[in-house]
Amino acid sequence: MINRILILFFVFLVTSAYSQAQQIIRYNQPRELLEMGFYARYFDDKTNQLSHVQISQLPERQYTNSPDKVINLGFTPSRIWLKWDIRNQTNEPIYAILEAQDVDFVDAYVVSEDTTYFLETGVLRPFSNRHFGINSITLYLGQHPRLLYIALKDMNGLVLPIKLGAIRPVVQKVYRETMINAFVVGVMTLISLFSFFMFVSLRDRTYLLYALHILFSALTLLTFEGYLFDLLWREMPYMNNGINSSLIRLFTLLTSIAFSVSFLNISTTHPRINRAYKGVGILAIGVVLAKLVGIQSAEMVFNVIVLVTFLSFLATGFWLYRRGFRAARFYLLGWGIYIIEILLLMLTLFNVISFDHTFTYYGYQIGAVCQATLLTFALIDRINILRDSNSQSQELALKRLDENQQLIEQYNLALENQLQQTQPTASIELQQVLRVIKEERERVKKIPIPTMESVLLFFPGDIVRIEALGSYTTVHFINRKELVASRSIAEFELVLIDHDHFFKVHKSHLVNLNYITKYRRGDGGTLIMTDGSEVDVARRVKPEFLKKMGLDS
Structure with missing residues (x-):
């Protein structure tokens, strides 16, 4: 019995020591980035007033270990302090790069043998506070870092992929993401311009609504990735106060509703569904207004509204396709892929799945490009369907017109024959009448x-x-x-x-x-x-x- 207790105690000590050892990041691969989330410990500052000096003096027991590779703290009004013990085993200075570019407040306290400083940054802080003048927040840790403290506060959900690495992999990471985002925005811009051109050419408001939806989707991506702050208002951080991003996302939702109603012809064929979508739009506007006045839970409610609305697009499109609406096939594919990606992002916000997979990390980009491309196919397919329908209608109308014309010609010929049989030696007046009949027949033919x-x-x-x-x-x-x-x-x-x-x-x-x-x-x-x-x-x-x-x- 005593031996068993000793063994259990020994296992406990080993496990505890291993657990403590896990909390130290040992960076030894200068060509790779290391995920920092699993090594983090966090403290929930409910007062939102503790300074970095006070945080650094807290005992270790007040910190909680992070269970995930990607830090996911959900929706909270508190300021969350994260702490890392870092050991650099390379000969190069290292950096910490935050891959969430839309966090409102980011306070960093770096303790190193060759550099110690406190930095206030984030989208509501001056852009000039950043170490590199790029959309991603990068912290210089020096060559011999010891401790890193980062405080986060955001009105939206706090999901923070953060990586550690030397300058080369950091630059490669930034470059790759910039190219991917540039490609996605470029595709969406071209599709938006194409749709607007089709609207000008065809005067079909469906194309205008689609162009606006793609435009606001692209602006949503630029907001999430911090490019609007980087490119448009570096000297005006107050423009990132949540109002702009909330309004852009709201217009993205409203234009998606208007486009779907127009494309599926819901307002004419299914007025009840149309009224339901109008109600959803009004509800979304109300929720965004509640968020703008400071109600924290409104962000989560808005995300649920977006998800439910997009799922209803899929259900409505599938129902209409089953009822013979052929144009809904590409519509279903476009919204289906987009909704799957949005669903994955929503699940990461609610900490159901991890954020470190390609289809969650680049979820919005993948969904946006697939949606824009496939819905463009749906619009082109819609043109073909309408053209086929018009062609069939024209053929039927031409057939009926030709039949009527033949009847008129037969009637005129019969009238001529009857007049000639009645008066074999036609008078001058009768010849004139016959000539007028013939000329009129040729004129209207x-x-x-x-x-x-x-x-x-x-x-x-x-x-x-x-x-x-x-x-x-x-x-x-x-x-x-x-x-x-x-x-x-x-x-x-x-x-x-x-x-x-x-x-x-x-x-x-x-x-x-x-x-x-x-x-x-x-x-x-x-x-x-x-x-x-x-x-x-x-x-x-x-x-x-x-x-x-x-x-x-």
Whole structure:
């Protein structure tokens, strides 16, 4: 029995010693970054008033060991002090780099054999306080550091990846993150500009709402990563007081709701769902206002609203896709990936999963790029679906119009035949009536002109000339407008064969004789049309053309 007690006591001593040894960071790989979270001990300063001197004098028992590789302190109104024992076993000075760039207040107390100082930094402190003039907060620890104290206070959740390393891996880390963020923002900017261009071209407000949503998503990323502070208002740290970031995130949510309602046509087809989304928007506005007046729990409530809203997008899109709305397929993929990444980030804030994985660390970037790209595919797919629908509608309308036109022609022919049978020797008046009927039939008869997207019907009398353009043609109208038709000039000759006032004066020109204002003599001659254009007459058709115009005498 005594032996068993001695063994247990020995195991306890060894475990305790090992536990204490774990708290000392021993840095010995100068080309790598070392995660510091697991070695941290923290103290909850509920008074928010203890100085770094007072903190350094606290007994060790008042600190609590951090259980995670990435420090995750959740939502707290307190100021959290973190403490590390550090031993540098390389010949290079080392640095601590904080990878959360949007923390309001960061106070650092460095105790080293070659440097000891106290630093106040964070997004609500002057940018000039930072050791390097970059968006990431980097602390110089010297070559022989002993203790590092960092105090954190933020209105949002405190999730702080912090790493230790020499200058080379620190620079590589900053460079890699800058390139990734620049790529993501570049993609989102191009997609936003493309969507705005589509809005200007098509006058479809869905594209405008999408452009605004992508714009605010990009601004959200720039806020989280500290680039707005770095690039726009270095001398104005008060611009980072939480109002700007809260409003940007709010507009990101509101534009996502407006875009989804417009894209899925919810306002027309499902008014109840539309009213529900309006209620969500009003609720989100109220929660953000509560956050701005200092209610700490409002941030967590807003995150829950965002998550639930995005999940509802996925559910609504899936439901509409099952009901036959084909345009929802890329919409589902875009929101699905984005929502998964947002869900992972939310779980890290609630300390459910760790923050040190690629899909959580770069979660917003991955989700934003996938969402922007796939929703752009959804918008393009929507254009194709609408174009197919319009094409089918036009084909049906053309078919019905052609049937009506054939009925009118049959009626006119029957009327002519009946009049001629009634009076075999037609009088002059009857001949005039028959001629008027024939001219009216030719006048109202439209010809089809196929374009790249559809088939359009026009009166032949509105066409001034038809110009060859390879296997295509350019049709010029009396109102000085033109249309590129996917039909050759030879095909137009066959279509217009019954219209005597069209004549092919050149291998590349078919003109309406009624719109010739002047004939200029020459080898073949030149025509001046009513639209001001000049058309050459081929030498081989000149005699026939002059005879047609009565100019052969």
